[in-house]
Amino acid sequence: MLEVFNFEFKAMGSPCSIQFCADSADKAEMLYRQVTDCIARLEFKYSRYREDSLLAQINRRGGSGINTALDPETVGLLRYADNCYQESNKLFDVTSGVLRKLWHLEQTELPTKDQIQAVLPLIGWKKVQWDEQSIYLSQTGMQLDFGGIVKEYAADSAANIFQQNGIRHGIIELGGDIRVTGPLPNGEGWPVAIRDPRNPEKIIAQLKLKSGALATSGDYERFQLIDGVRYSHILNPKTGWPVSGLRAVSIVADHCVVAGSVSTIAMLKANNGLKWLRSCGLPFLCCQNNGQIFNQLQVVNKL
Numbered sequence: 001m002l003e004v005f006n007f008e009f010k011a012m013g014s015p016c017s018i019q020f021c022a023d024s025a026d027k028a029e030m031l032y033r034q035v036t037d038c039i040a041r042l043e044f045k046y047s048r049y050r051e052d053s054l055l056a057q058i059n060r061r062g063g064s065g066i067n068t069a070l071d072p073e074t075v076g077l078l079r080y081a082d083n084c085y086q087e088s089n090k091l092f093d094v095t096s097g098v099l100r101k102l103w104h105l106e107q108t109e110l111p112t113k114d115q116i117q118a119v120l121p122l123i124g125w126k127k128v129q130w131d132e133q134s135i136y137l138s139q140t141g142m143q144l145d146f147g148g149i150v151k152e153y154a155a156d157s158a159a160n161i162f163q164q165n166g167i168r169h170g171i172i173e174l175g176g177d178i179r180v181t182g183p184l185p186n187g188e189g190w191p192v193a194i195r196d197p198r199n200p201e202k203i204i205a206q207l208k209l210k211s212g213a214l215a216t217s218g219d220y221e222r223f224q225l226i227d228g229v230r231y232s233h234i235l236n237p238k239t240g241w242p243v244s245g246l247r248a249v250s251i252v253a254d255h256c257v258v259a260g261s262v263s264t265i266a267m268l269k270a271n272n273g274l275k276w277l278r279s280c281g282l283p284f285l286c287c288q289n290n291g292q293i294f295n296q297l298q299v300v301n302k303l
Contacts, residue, residue: 002169002185007032011039012047012151014175020162021169021185031165035158039174042157046077046150048097048143055144063140067129075132077149084149084261085125091268092261093125095137096237097145103235103242116240123237152215152260155179159256171209176216179256183210197248197287205285205295209252215259217267218248218287234267245270245289252283252297 002021005028009016018035022028047053058068070078084092098119102111122141129136137144151174158172159179168182171190183189189208196202197218207214217234219242234243249266253259262282266273274294277284286294 009036012043016174018172020167034161038157039154042150042154046146048145058135059143062137062142067134067136069134078130088265092265093237094144095125095142096123096235098122098143099235099240120240148264152177152257155256177256178214180209180211194250212254213256213259214252215256215263216248216250217263243267243270246273247287247289250285
């Protein structure tokens with residue numbers, strides 16, 4: 001007899017949860033431990049906040065002439081980052097995290113033009129030297145930041161654990177990014193709501209996911225409010241300034257890492273984001289800065 005088990009936890013700086021059907025509490029607990037161990041491993045390996053992470057080691061060696069050895073998992077993430085860079089016309093750039101030194105949640109004043117101009121030369125994916133064996137950042141002060149990839153990759157990795165253990169009914173949520181590995185036992189999809197980026201109490205769309213993933217990028221959770229103006233945490237690597245034009249973008253795709261990167265690229269494209277989304281062929285919901293909503297999720301019942 002299958003039962004639905006629900007576990008809540010915190011990882012990657014976000015509230016997280018998993019729900020799935022299993023035939024015993026012991027198996028459910030075992031799966032919960034496997035999933036959280038997997039996510040903890042990825043956080044340890046790729047966190048920009050840990051001095052002992054692989055990413056920190058790569059960043060410390062920037063400009064030193066010392067390469068850092070790579071494993072297949074990291075090579076795969078770098079390949080994906082390269083694909084996103086090409087698809088986004090160089091806007092999705094995993095070396096742009098250095099801009100967070102100038103744009104952070106505690107700041108109360110805008111960075112100066114000189115401060116931004118001093119950081120921009122440290123940004124540029126093409127300045128990264130890497131192959132399947134090693135990686136090297138060509139300038140001191142350059143930084144890799146997998147913040148736009150790793151949480152979504154972790155959700156997909158957790159889904160793989162479900163599938164390897166025969167879990168046919170499950171949902172994973174990591175800080176709002178969702179991956180589903182099968183419907184509820186009655187065949188219905190897992191209910192998912194999308195909230196108004198300016199009014200979190202209001203639901204603007206809802207859908208039932210039987211498989212695949214949903215990810216959202218926007219300026220509604222992490223932003224700076226300076227002199228009454230809201231500045232997004234999503235930063236344009238070419239200008240050094242937060243993006244504007246779209247409030248939020250939600251994407252449905254087979255994999256969470258794809259949904260997450262497509263939604264981020266749309267935000268980076270700003271006023272051209274909606275046109276680009278329509279060319280991608282993926283179901284989406286787009287909220288513009290003027291409050292207009294474009295709902296192309298197909299399976300969503302708009303409220």
